[in-house]
Amino acid sequence: MNALERELSERFGARVGRGQSLADLTSFRIGGPADLFVTVESAEELAAALAGARRAATPAMCLGAGTNLLVSDRGVRGLVVKLGASFDRCRIEETRVEAGAAMAFGALVEAVVERGLAGLEFGEGIPGSVGGGLVMNAGAFGGEMARVVVAIQGVTGAGEIRTLAKDEVGFAYRRTNLPAGFVITRVDFELESGDREALQARVADLRARRAARQPRGLPNAGSIFKNPPGNFAGRLLEGAGLKGARMGGAAFSGQHANFIVNLGGARAAEVRALIEMARNRVRESSGVWLEPEVRFVGEW
Numbered sequence: 001m002n003a004l005e006r007e008l009s010e011r012f013g014a015r016v017g018r019g020q021s022l023a024d025l026t027s028f029r030i031g032g033p034a035d036l037f038v039t040v041e042s043a044e045e046l047a048a049a050l051a052g053a054r055r056a057a058t059p060a061m062c063l064g065a066g067t068n069l070l071v072s073d074r075g076v077r078g079l080v081v082k083l084g085a086s087f088d089r090c091r092i093e094e095t096r097v098e099a100g101a102a103m104a105f106g107a108l109v110e111a112v113v114e115r116g117l118a119g120l121e122f123g124e125g126i127p128g129s130v131g132g133g134l135v136m137n138a139g140a141f142g143g144e145m146a147r148v149v150v151a152i153q154g155v156t157g158a159g160e161i162r163t164l165a166k167d168e169v170g171f172a173y174r175r176t177n178l179p180a181g182f183v184i185t186r187v188d189f190e191l192e193s194g195d196r197e198a199l200q201a202r203v204a205d206l207r208a209r210r211a212a213r214q215p216r217g218l219p220n221a222g223s224i225f226k227n228p229p230g231n232f233a234g235r236l237l238e239g240a241g242l243k244g245a246r247m248g249g250a251a252f253s254g255q256h257a258n259f260i261v262n263l264g265g266a267r268a269a270e271v272r273a274l275i276e277m278a279r280n281r282v283r284e285s286s287g288v289w290l291e292p293e294v295r296f297v298g299e300w
């Protein structure tokens, strides 16, 4: 047991794990273990864990709902932090919404629509957490996080609890420019009053549109590539003949070319090789160099 593991075990007891499988915590169902894993239940606990890792010169990362990740087969060296149930709640006051970072984005959409608040309907069917959604500037159907966020709370890599204003987040297409190592604990939104029934109808419509075009049943991590300016990654992949292309246990979905599905027992190395093969094929066929949306995590 090293010094960090001892320190964390003294403070967090059974909430610290060694060799936790990350495949079990990702939507792809792929990936090796985390050296050290801890679940925290308050910003102070998070600060202690991150400061401890910093002192021990051990890398630390936060795992959200694991729906946008490809974790390497060797797993993650260092500490993986997960926000516990106490971050899975929201407070709504008039049009202001404060959401815990571990809350499921879909649950937040449901809660605000129920209160007749407009602005988050686009999140219907985005399966991640509120914190992961913020980091990825998640979006769909013309909406994105950046439009409705006003502030975020979190902890710096050094263990300092901080509030960041929207313009400190650095929102861009499916990414943000947060300070390195910053872990989000809460996201504040400013929404608009709307008509509850009209909002519910819009959410139902978006749900149906998503169901019609996304593969169901097999583990995946959503869109593999970002859409390049003025085009769609799915269209380029299909044009390059990649729909259904397979490597080991991983294949591009026959239903939506920008999804890779785990057919069963896929290894991260196979998914990554499929991604690189597809990038090269698309560049040959259209001259576009696709940028992955899915994040590669761990030791490759």
Ligand SMILES: Cc1cc2nc3c(=O)[nH]c(=O)nc-3n(C[C@H](O)[C@H](O)[C@H](O)COP(=O)(O)OP(=O)(O)OC[C@H]3O[C@@H](n4cnc5c(N)ncnc54)[C@H](O)[C@@H]3O)c2cc1C
Pocket (backbone or CB within 6 Å): 027, 061, 062, 063, 064, 065, 066, 067, 068, 069, 083, 101, 125, 126, 127, 128, 129, 130, 131, 132, 133, 134, 135, 136, 137, 138, 139, 140, 174, 182, 183, 184, 185, 214, 220, 221, 222, 223, 295
């Ligand atoms: C079926 C399916 C459909 C999808 N559809 C969409 C879509 O329409 N639009 C879209 O934008 N995305 C979509 N996604 C991708 C994914 O759901 C989003 O990117 C989501 O916002 C990721 O959230 P997460 O909690 O799963 O984050 P994770 O995958 O766990 O992490 C993503 C990144 O955020 C970091 N992170 C997570 N939580 C925190 C935190 N609290 N503090 C700091 N860093 C953190 C992680 O370290 C990692 O770098 C889809 C995925 C699937 C599987």
